[in-house]
Amino acid sequence: MSLNCPFCHSTDIMIVEANIQQANSTLSNLASPTALGALGTTVAKSLNLPPIVGGIAGAVLGGLFNSFTEQSTPSQKSLCFCHNCYQKFPIQYLN
Numbered sequence: 001m002s003l004n005c006p007f008c009h010s011t012d013i014m015i016v017e018a019n020i021q022q023a024n025s026t027l028s029n030l031a032s033p034t035a036l037g038a039l040g041t042t043v044a045k046s047l048n049l050p051p052i053v054g055g056i057a058g059a060v061l062g063g064l065f066n067s068f069t070e071q072s073t074p075s076q077k078s079l080c081f082c083h084n085c086y087q088k089f090p091i092q093y094l095n
């Protein structure tokens with residue numbers, strides 16, 4: 001694998017991580033089982049249901065949501081950054 005920029009063919013290239021995973025972990029934190037459990041408890045209270053019902057429902061929903069986002073998360077994607085022309089491109093371009 002040669003480290004040449006596909007745009008300017010410079011070898012001054014740095015491999016950087018894509019920001020996709022950061023975005024996903026933020027999303028997962030927002031919809032964590034704990035957070036959804038607390039939300040479910042609040043909803044159950046307003047519906048005169050036992051809080052535990054809402055807590056369980058929220059936790060289950062959160063677990064489902066997390067497994068979905070984990071599945072849809074692309075396996076580690078690396079980006080390359082060219083210091084010469086300031087282009088970013090997937091590492092696959094180097095193959």
Ligand SMILES: [Zn+2]
Pocket residue numbers: 005006007008009010082083084085086087
């Ligand atoms: Zn370049």
